[in-house]
Amino acid sequence: MSWTDERVELLAKLWGEGLSASQIASQLGGVTRNAVIGKVHRLKLETRVKVAGAAELVRPALAAEPVMVEESVEVATAQVLQMQTSLRSAARGGGVQGATAFKMEEPDDLDLDIEPEAPRAPGEVVPIARNLTLVQLTERTCKWPLGDPLSPDFRFCGNHSDDSSPYCQYHARIAFQPASERRRIR
Template sequence: MDSAIPTPRTGIAEMNWTDERVEKLKKLWSEGLSASQIAAQLGGVSRNAVIGKVHRLSLPGRAKAGGNTTAAARPKRAASAPRAPNYAARSVTRTVTRTAGATALKEDVALDFAVDQEIVRDTNVVVPMSRRLELTELTERTCKWPIGDPLKDEFHFCGNESPEASPYCTYHARLAYQPSAERRRMR
């Protein structure tokens, strides 16, 4: 049984780390358990004692418990997010090294960046004439697609009839919302 012995220098009880306990610490650390979980399994040792021993042993960064952390770190996108017309978002996972105290830790980081994309426009598209409505003239059944600069006098809204479930007419809804299959292809 390990016993805690107060050190003359600090007066704080110090844990005797046997070879067996050190091996168990290394095994649990490599499995991705937290310092608190390891301390609970070892018994008679604090979370801080585990962290200190990990640093003194120069153990590599802890494995990620519970699977891929990059999926949890990324914000979820809305099902019908407006699309940007001139770029495609790409996501890449890179391994980076960072320091935590005296320990160098490696972790996977998801990097999102924009890539220029060539836009292929249909030549067959008929753009509907807008009714040029002011904000006060809009109703539940009119298209609320803004046209022009809001700071200029010629600013207006499309005003064409919109389906019941959409704020936009059929034409502007196709511009604003991208089907989920097309979003997946862009990744």
């Protein structure tokens, strides 16, 4: 599809009338919405930015006549207030229980699926972590996280790591397992 002078004129006319790029593309035929937008930008046609405070016409779905924006805002505000009132009355009447989605369960009721730690090979030495904070880490320290990141006690392993790995030898073996090992563990 090429942009002929007639098509460019029609594009500029439809754009000036306020049609969307999709509507213009369907009227022109054989061109996409993105092509229309690109041509509008290349032609440097006037952008259609809505000015705040300007009275624009809004056509509600069921109304036969256009309504001023200020009136439609008042109607929408009234509808929101009505919905809030009905929700409050339903909550008071027992129809809706507030904040039940956030109710904490008792510790006895919790079903925690905590996987047991994998058995270690006999003779495997687990290094003692240096428990470094984020600020204390360097390029040659192990960045294996220890604990909950949201707790103030959160630290990193901090043992010596090689140039090629962010982890010490022990944590590198855990992090970078061969595919055959991963399949066997499952």
